[in-house]
Amino acid sequence: xxxxxxxxxxxxxxxxxxxxxxxxxxxxxxxxxxxxxxxxxxxxxxxxxxxxxxxxxxxxxxxxxxxxxxxxxxxxxxxxxxxxxxxxxxxxxxxxxxxxxxxxxxxxxxxxxxxxxxxxxxxxxxxxxxxxxxxxxxxxxxxxxxx
Amino acid sequence: xxxxxxxxxxxxxxxxxxxxxxxxxxxxxxxxxxxxxxxxxxxxxxxxxxxxxxxxxxxxxxxxxxxxxxxxxxxxxxxxxxxxxxxxxxxxxxxxxxxxxxxxxxxxxxxxxxxxxxxxxxxxxxxxxxxxxxxxxxxxxxxxxx
Numbered sequence: 001x002x003x004x005x006x007x008x009x010x011x012x013x014x015x016x017x018x019x020x021x022x023x024x025x026x027x028x029x030x031x032x033x034x035x036x037x038x039x040x041x042x043x044x045x046x047x048x049x050x051x052x053x054x055x056x057x058x059x060x061x062x063x064x065x066x067x068x069x070x071x072x073x074x075x076x077x078x079x080x081x082x083x084x085x086x087x088x089x090x091x092x093x094x095x096x097x098x099x100x101x102x103x104x105x106x107x108x109x110x111x112x113x114x115x116x117x118x119x120x121x122x123x124x125x126x127x128x129x130x131x132x133x134x135x136x137x138x139x140x141x142x143x144x145x146x147x
Numbered sequence: 148x149x150x151x152x153x154x155x156x157x158x159x160x161x162x163x164x165x166x167x168x169x170x171x172x173x174x175x176x177x178x179x180x181x182x183x184x185x186x187x188x189x190x191x192x193x194x195x196x197x198x199x200x201x202x203x204x205x206x207x208x209x210x211x212x213x214x215x216x217x218x219x220x221x222x223x224x225x226x227x228x229x230x231x232x233x234x235x236x237x238x239x240x241x242x243x244x245x246x247x248x249x250x251x252x253x254x255x256x257x258x259x260x261x262x263x264x265x266x267x268x269x270x271x272x273x274x275x276x277x278x279x280x281x282x283x284x285x286x287x288x289x290x291x292x293x
Contacts, residue, residue: 040196
């Protein structure tokens, strides 16, 4: 919502209101990793997660995702894009699973042709881009369940 | 009607117009929902990156189509990226043109590709003007409250 300098909320700019983020109790202890080569998607996914109170980190490709895990970091949720340079999402997912990473990995893509291969690589969920708050909430419901 | 109310009405009407004409779809509204007092410029920032990326991609497409031997896979790669970024911000008309463009790339039809690129540049510049107007209104609204 855009707040005016006097502190009054500009109702008209808050359009449909804060409905979505109240659907799920913000799980403030959940951490996430965004893996995407596109700056716009990085910004949007980062913000979506921030808004839901989820601490998150952003990397640009599959290799960086592997590296961050090798440095000892772990995440509850990984949002994995498919088409990326250096190492794509399918290969990165395969490697992470081979490393024993049990985090929830949600594939986020527009490439329906490769969906099956992507799932087979070890995804727990798959969502079509662009990601929205409600798609993210549906992914998070699964994280909570396996908790 | 005071200035503020008038500006707000203009903003509302312009947003509705952009949705009705298909310039923007639901995804743009998603972006607006992500904007709040902690990130008051979120939408403008994302759109600014979109403008930079778009101009680069459009030039890349033009360059690829001017080659003696056109690499349609390369052209398609640029269009695919443009399709992705336009979908991410809710730029529906641009996105749909990208889908059409990709069909021409697959068919390896140079003439159709060139025609499509022209349409795409035009559509993109229309969108840019519309969004810049919207952001200007927002600036005026913020200034009017001082």
